[in-house]
Amino acid sequence: MKTMTCKQLGGACDEVFQAETFEDMVGLSKRHGMEMFLQEDAAHLEVMNEVKELMQKPEEMVKWFKNKEEEFNTVPND
Numbered sequence: 001m002k003t004m005t006c007k008q009l010g011g012a013c014d015e016v017f018q019a020e021t022f023e024d025m026v027g028l029s030k031r032h033g034m035e036m037f038l039q040e041d042a043a044h045l046e047v048m049n050e051v052k053e054l055m056q057k058p059e060e061m062v063k064w065f066k067n068k069e070e071e072f073n074t075v076p077n078d
C-alpha cells in the first residue's frame with residue numbers, strides 16, 4: 001500500500017489517497033477530482049484547466065503522466 005496526496009498527483013490539496021497500484025491511485029484521484037469539480041472548488045478547477053491545456057499536447061501529457069507514475073513507484077510502501 002502506498003500513500004500520496006492530491007498535490008503529489010498533480011492536484012490542488014492535501015487529501016490523502018492510499019492504493020496498491022498506480023492505476024488504483026489514479027482512479028482515487030479522478031474520483032476526488034470529480035467531487036471537487038461538482039463542488040466547483042476554485043483551486044481544483046484551476047489545476048483541471050492546466051491539465052486540460054496540457055492534454056492539447058499529447059507528448060507532454062504522456063511525459064507528465066509517466067512522471068507521476070515514476071513518483072508513485074518511488075513512494076515507500078506503508
